[in-house]
C-alpha cells in the first residue's frame with residue numbers, strides 16, 4: 001500500500017460467537033460490532049474469556065459456534081495466516097532467535113513484500129527503536145519488547161490489531177507512557193484496535209468504546225463515561241470503579257422513581273433505572289457524594305438524596321479525601337471528596353449527612369446479588385467481623 | 388584460616404580438573420614416545436614418529452576411517468529418524484503414544500552386552516551377513532533413543548505461542564516450521580547429532596558382537612592391546628580429542644564475537 005493513500009478499513013463483527021472447553025463456556029454467544037478505526041477495550045476479570053475471544057478473531061482458536069466478519073466478509077473459516085488481523089500477545093512472543101529487525105520484518109517477508117528495508121526502518125522509527133535493530137529480544141527491557149511486539153504486528157497494516165494485555169507486565173509509570181504511545185500510534189495509522197485489559201483506568205482513558213465482560217458474556221458496552229456513570233448491572237457497577245449499593249423497594253414510578261430503603265427515600269430519573277420489578281438496588285458513585293456535618297444539612301439542595309451516619313475512617317489521598325461512613329443499619333458507605341473545600345474536614349466519630357443528586361443515582365436489578373463483580377478476597381475480608 | 392576458606396573451592400576445582408584431564412594428558416604425552424619393545428607404557432624418549440607416520444602401523448588408519456564412516460552414516464540416519472519421532476511424540480496425540488514414549492527408553496536402559504548379543508542372535512537367525520551394515524543397524528537403533536530424548540526436551544521447552552505468533556504473521560504451516568520451529572529446535576538436533584556420533588565412534592561392545600570380520604577403531608585397539616598398543620593409536624586419539632576441543636572452542640568464539648559486536652554497536 002503506498003503511503004498517504006487512506007485505505008478502507010472495515011468493521012469487525014462477531015456474530016453469536018461461542019467457545020466451549022469441555023464443561024466451561026469460555027465465550028458465550030457473543031455478538032458485537034466494533035466500528036472501523038475505533039479503539040475498543042475489552043475489560044473483565046481473569047478467566048472471563050477475553051483471550052479466547054481474541055484468539056477466535058485471530059484464527060488461533062476455532063469457535064464452537066458463531067462467525068467472525070470483517071465488513072461483509074465471513075473470515076470464520078480462514079486460517080490464522082490468511083486473516084488481515086494481527087496480535088500483540090500477552091507475553092509478546094517475540095522470536096528469540098531473530099533480532100529486532102527480523103522480528104519486525106517477519107510478516108512482510110512471509111507475504112513477499114518488496115520494500116522490506118524501508119518499511120521496517122520507518123516502523124522502528126515510529127516506535128523509537130531504530131538504534132536497537134540488531135539486538136536480540138532478550139537484550140531489551142520490558143517496555144522495549146512491548147514496542148517491538150506492537151511494531152511487528154502493526155507493520156502489516158492489518159484491518160484489526162488485537163492487543164492482549166500488552167501492558168500487563170510493565171510498571172505503572174511505563175504503563176502510562178505506553179498508553180499514550182499506543183493511543184498516538186492508533187490515531188496515526190487508523191487501524192481498529194481491540195485492546196484487552198483488566199486495568200479499568202487504562203480501558204477508560206484509551207478507548208472509544210469499552211465492553212465489560214463477565215463469564216463469557218458482554219455485560220455492558222458503550223462510551224467509557226456512559227458505562228461508568230450509568231452501569232446497567234451490579235457487576236459493572238462494582239467492577240468498573242466503586243459503587244455504593246443499597247437494596248430497597250419501589251414506592252412510586254413515573255418520571256421520577258422513588259425507592260424506600262431502611263426508612264429513607266431515594267429518588268432517581270426513571271431513565272436511570274433498569275430494574276424491572278419492585279425490588280431495586282439504589283446505586284451511587286463515591287465521588288458524587290457530598291459529606292456534611294449534620295448541623296449543615298440545610299446546605300444540601302432539597303431534592304438531594306441523603307443518608308445519615310457516623311464517620312468511621314478518613315484517609316487523605318492527596319487529590320481527594322476518602323470517607324467511610326457507617327449507616328444506622330450497619331452498611332459502610334464510601335465517599336470521595338475533592339480537597340478543594342475551604343474549612344475543616346469531617347473527622348472520625350462525627351455525625352454526618354451524605355447527599356447526592358437524583359441525577360447521579362442509578363437503579364439496578366438486585367437478582368445477581370450485591371457483591372457481584374467485587375473482588376472475592378475483599379468481600380470475604382469485609383464480611384469477616386474479626387478482620 | 389581465612390586464606391584456606393577463600394581458596395578451598397579453587398583447590399578442589401583444580402583437583403577435579405586434574406582428575407578429569409590426567410588420563411587425556413597421558414594419552415597425548417605418550418603419542419610423542421618412542422617405546423622400547425611392544426608396550427607403550429613407560430617413557431623412553433621424545434619422538435615424532437607416531438605423528439609423521441600416523442598410518443605407519445597396518446590397520447590403524449583403515450579402522451579409524453571405518454569408524455568415522457560408520458559414525459557419520461549412523462548419526463545421519465539416527466538424527467533424522469529420532470527428530471521425526473520426537474516431533475510426533477510431542478506434537479500429535481495418537482494411539483500408542485505413551486507406550487512409544489516408554490519403549491524409546493529401552494535401548495538406553497538395556498545393558499549393551501545384552502543388546503549386542505541378542506542382535507547377533509537375531510542376525511544369525513536371519514542369516515544376515517555381519518559387517519558394516521549390521522553395526523550401523525545396531526548403532527542407529529540405540530542412538531535414536533538419545534536423539535529422541537534430546538530433541539523432545541528442546542521441543543517441549545519451546546513456547547507454543549511462538550508458532551502461533553508466526554501463523555498470526557502470515558506464515559503458512561511450512562513457513563512456520565522453516566523459520567520458527569526448526570531454527571529453535573536446531574541446537575537440540577545438533578547436540579543430539581554430536582552425542583550420537585561420539586556414541587557410535589566410541590562403541591565397542593555392540594560393534595564387537597556384530598562386526599563379523601570388520602575392524603572398527605575400538606575393535607582395533609582392543610586387538611592391539613593384546614600385542615602392545617602402538618603410539619599411532621595415541622596420536623589418533625589425540626587428534627579426536629583435539630577436534631572435539633576445536634568444535635567447542637569455535638562455538639565459544641562465535642558466541643563471544645556475537646556478544647562483542649553487539650556491545651560495540
Ligand SMILES: Nc1ncnc2c1ncn2[C@@H]1O[C@H](COP(=O)(O)OP(=O)(O)OP(=O)(O)O)[C@@H](O)[C@H]1O
Pocket residue numbers: 021024025026044045046047048049050051052053198
Ligand atoms: N485451551 C483451553 N482448554 C481448556 N480451557 C481453557 C482453555 N483456554 C482457556 N480456557 C478456559 O476458558 C476460560 C477463559 O479463558 P481466557 O484465557 O479467555 O481468560 P481471560 O479473560 O483472557 O483471562 P486473563 O485475564 O487471566 O488472561 C477460563 O476459564 C479458562 O480456564
Ligand SMILES: [Mg+2]
Pocket residue numbers: 050051052090164
Ligand atoms: Mg488472557
